[in-house]
Amino acid sequence: MSSTPTPQPAPRKRRARGSISAAEILEGAYELASEESLEALSMPRLAQRLDVGVTSIYWYFRSKDELLDTLAERAMAEFDRRIEIPDDLPWDEYLSSYFRHHRRLYREHELLCDLIVLRSPGTPEAIRLAAERIDRVLQVLVRAGFPPEAAMNAYATLSVFTRGSAALARIADDGATVPDVPAGPFEEAPRLRVLSQLDRPRPLVMTGDEEFEFGLETVLRGLRAQLRELPADEPCVRAAREQAAAEDAAAAR
Amino acid sequence: MSSTPTPQPAPRKRRARGSISAAEILEGAYELASEESLEALSMPRLAQRLDVGVTSIYWYFRSKDELLDTLAERAMAEFDRRIEIPDDLPWDEYLSSYFRHHRRLYREHELLCDLIVLRSPGTPEAIRLAAERIDRVLQVLVRAGFPPEAAMNAYATLSVFTRGSAALARIADDGATVPDVPAGPFEEAPRLRVLSQLDRPRPLVMTGDEEFEFGLETVLRGLRAQLRELPADEPCVRAAREQAAAEDAAAAR
DNA sequence: ACCTGAACACCGTTCAAGT
DNA sequence: ACCTGAACACCGTTCAAGT
Numbered sequence: 001m002s003s004t005p006t007p008q009p010a011p012r013k014r015r016a017r018g019s020i021s022a023a024e025i026l027e028g029a030y031e032l033a034s035e036e037s038l039e040a041l042s043m044p045r046l047a048q049r050l051d052v053g054v055t056s057i058y059w060y061f062r063s064k065d066e067l068l069d070t071l072a073e074r075a076m077a078e079f080d081r082r083i084e085i086p087d088d089l090p091w092d093e094y095l096s097s098y099f100r101h102h103r104r105l106y107r108e109h110e111l112l113c114d115l116i117v118l119r120s121p122g123t124p125e126a127i128r129l130a131a132e133r134i135d136r137v138l139q140v141l142v143r144a145g146f147p148p149e150a151a152m153n154a155y156a157t158l159s160v161f162t163r164g165s166a167a168l169a170r171i172a173d174d175g176a177t178v179p180d181v182p183a184g185p186f187e188e189a190p191r192l193r194v195l196s197q198l199d200r201p202r203p204l205v206m207t208g209d210e211e212f213e214f215g216l217e218t219v220l221r222g223l224r225a226q227l228r229e230l231p232a233d234e235p236c237v238r239a240a241r242e243q244a245a246a247e248d249a250a251a252a253r
Numbered sequence: 254m255s256s257t258p259t260p261q262p263a264p265r266k267r268r269a270r271g272s273i274s275a276a277e278i279l280e281g282a283y284e285l286a287s288e289e290s291l292e293a294l295s296m297p298r299l300a301q302r303l304d305v306g307v308t309s310i311y312w313y314f315r316s317k318d319e320l321l322d323t324l325a326e327r328a329m330a331e332f333d334r335r336i337e338i339p340d341d342l343p344w345d346e347y348l349s350s351y352f353r354h355h356r357r358l359y360r361e362h363e364l365l366c367d368l369i370v371l372r373s374p375g376t377p378e379a380i381r382l383a384a385e386r387i388d389r390v391l392q393v394l395v396r397a398g399f400p401p402e403a404a405m406n407a408y409a410t411l412s413v414f415t416r417g418s419a420a421l422a423r424i425a426d427d428g429a430t431v432p433d434v435p436a437g438p439f440e441e442a443p444r445l446r447v448l449s450q451l452d453r454p455r456p457l458v459m460t461g462d463e464e465f466e467f468g469l470e471t472v473l474r475g476l477r478a479q480l481r482e483l484p485a486d487e488p489c490v491r492a493a494r495e496q497a498a499a500e501d502a503a504a505a506r
Numbered sequence: 507a508c509c510t511g512a513a514c515a516c517c518g519t520t521c522a523a524g525t
Numbered sequence: 526a527c528c529t530g531a532a533c534a535c536c537g538t539t540c541a542a543g544t
Contacts, residue, residue, distance in 0.1 A: 014525080017527050043518060053529045055520085064518065120425040121457055130457060131445055138447035148450045156459035157468035161410070164417010167424070172373040192384055194391035197401045204374055204383055206409035215410035215472075222474035267544080270508050296537060306510045308539085317537065 012051065020052055022060040022070075029071055030111075038114040068115070069122030075115040076126045079105065080133060091144035092220050095154075098137060099162045103212060106166035113170055117163045143243070145227055147234060154223050161215055169207040265304065273305055275313040275323075282324055283364075291367040321368070322375030328368040329379045332358060333386060344397035345473050348407075351390060352415045356465060359419035366423055370416045396496070398480055400487055407476050414468055422460035 028050045033041045043064055047054040061067040082105060085098050106113040121127050134155060141151035195202075202208070281303045286294045296317055300307040314320040335358060338351050359366040374380050387408060394404035448455075455461070 012529090015528065017525085020528085042516085044516080054518090055530075056528050058519075059527065117421075118424060127457065131448060135445045135448045142447050148447050149452065151447060152451060152455060153464060153467035154471070156455070156464035157414075157471055159459055160418050160421060160464065160468065161414050163421060165413050167420050168370075168413060168416060171371060171420070192388045194395050194401050194404060195384060195388045198405060199402065202405060202409075204380065206412055211406060211409035211413065214406035215413065218407070218410055218475035218479065219468075219471055220475070221478050222471035225474050225478060226471065265510090268509065270544085273509085295535085297535085307537090308511075309509050311538075312508065 012053070015052065015056075020050065020056060020060070025050065025057055025060055025067070026070060026074065029067060030074065033071070034111045038111060065122075068119065069126075072115040072119055072121065073123045073126040073129075075112050076121070076129050079112055079116060080129055083133070087140075091140050091146075092224060094140050095137070095158060095223075096216055096220060099158050099216060102162050103166060106163075107169070110170065113166050117167050118170060145230065145234075145239075147230075150226070150230075157219055158216070161219065162212075165207045165212055165215075168205050172203070172205040172207065265306070268305065268309075273303065273309060273313070278303065278310055278313055278320070279323060279327065282320060283327065286324070287364045291364060318375075321372065322379075325368040325372055325374065326376045326379040326382075328365050329374070329382050332365055332369060333382055336386070340393075344393050344399075345477060347393050348390070348411060348476075349469055349473060352411050352469060355415050356419060359416075360422070363423065366419050370420050371423060398483065398487075398492075400483075403479070403483075410472055411469070414472065415465075418460045418465055418468075421458050425456075425458040425460065 025046070029041060029046055032046055032049055043057060044054050047057060050057075057067070061070070083098070083101050085094060085101065087094075089097060106117060121130055137155055138148070138151045141154060142148060146154060202211075278299070282294060282299055285299055285302055296310060297307050300310060303310075310320070314323070336351070336354050338347060338354065340347075342350060359370060374383055390408055391401070391404045394407060395401060399407060455464075
C-alpha cells in the first residue's frame, strides 16, 4: 500500500540540454492559440503542452509579451502570404478587393485578427512587413493620380474602417450575445421612429457584411470625387494623365 | 516586546450592516478606474479602497463583469449628457459635428472609451440609451431624404470608423511607443517609394487627427453623392423635398 | 440580511539552484 | 549553456461561517 512514496502529479523527468528551441516554443504557442484562443494561451499551459518546465520558456523569451510580439510577427508574415491582389485592376477596384480580403481574413482567422489588429505591431520586422505592404498599395494610388499625402490619407481611412470593423466585431463576440436594436413597433420605447422601420434588427456593433460593403463603397465614392476635383497641374495628376495617354497611344497602334 | 500578538496587516474591524451600498461600490470603482485606469481596477484593490472585505462586493455584484457592465451603463449616461448637438444643422454638418464630438470625448476620457467602445454594451438600459441616441441621428438623415436603411448604413459607416479609430488608438498606446513608418530616403528599404515621400512620418495605427478628418470628409462626400442619386420617387426623398418647398414658401412670405 | 477571512485555482515572473 | 521547481505577488471567485 505504501510502496509508492510519490503519488504527486508525476515529477517530470529533466529534459536534455538542446531539447527545446525558440522555434518549437513559437510553434506550440501558435498551435495552442489557434486550437483554443489567444486568451487561453498561458505560460503554464504552454509549458505543459511542450512538456517543459514553465521557467524554461523564459530562457528563450524574456516575457510573455515578447513571445506574443514574435507570434504577431509570424502572423503578419502569414497574412502577407495570403493577400495577393492582381496588380492591374483600376485603383478603386484594387482598393475594394484589398480591404475586402483583409476583412475576410480577419473574420475567418480570429487568431490573426487578435495578434495583428488587437495588438500594436511590436517587432521592427513586423513593422517592415506592414510598411512594405502599405507602400505597394500607395503606389497604385499615386499611379492613379493621388498625391502621396492624399494616397496615405485614403489608405488610412479604409484601413481604420476595416481594422476597426474587425476589432469591434472581435470585442463584441467576446461578450457572447450581440444585443439587437429592438425593431418593430412596441410600447416601451415609442421614440425609436427610424429604427423601428428597419426591415430587420441590426446588431448594435454594426460590423456586419452589409454595413461593411456600404462603408467601403461610400468611401470609394468620396475618393473618386476627390480625385476628379484635383487641380490639373498637380504633378501626380499630370503624370497619371500622361501615362494614360501614352497607354492609349500604344493601344491604338 | 511580545505584548502585541498581532503585528499582521491590521485585521480590519467588522463593518455595520447597512454600511455599504451598490451605489457606493460603483462610485469607488469609477473613481479608482478614472484615477488610475480600468486595468488597475481589481476586486481586492477596490475592496481596500472602500475599506471593505473583498467578498462583500460579491453580495452586491455577482461578478466583476457585472460590476463593469453597470459601470459602462453609468459611462453611457455621462456620455449622453455630454453630447449635445444643435438640431438645426444641415444633415452633413450635423453628422460631422456629432462624430467629431464622439472622437473628442473618447480621446479625452480614456475611461469612457474603455467602458463604451472596448466592451460590448451589456445592460438593457445601456442598449436603450444607445438606441435612442442613434435614432435621433437617423431622424435627421431621414428628414434629409435618406431612406431608413440607407440612413442606418450611413450611421454604421461613420460609427465604425469613429469607434474603430478610438479603439485602435487605445490599443496602440497600451503598447507605449507608437512605431513610425520610416520616412525619408534610406538604404535598407528602398522599396518604400511613396512612404518615403511623405512630408512627415505617419504612425502605423493611422488614428491621428488628420486621418480622422480626412476620413470623415470622404465619407460625407460619398453620402452626398448617394443622396443626389436617389430616385426622385423615393418616399423619403419626396417627403424631404416637399418639406423643403414648404419651408421655402414660409420663408418667402 | 449583510459582512467576513480562509482557501482555491489560476496568472506572469524571479530566484537560486541543478546538470 | 540550458533546464528546473519552489516561491512570490497578484488575480477572480467560492465557501462556510460569523453577527
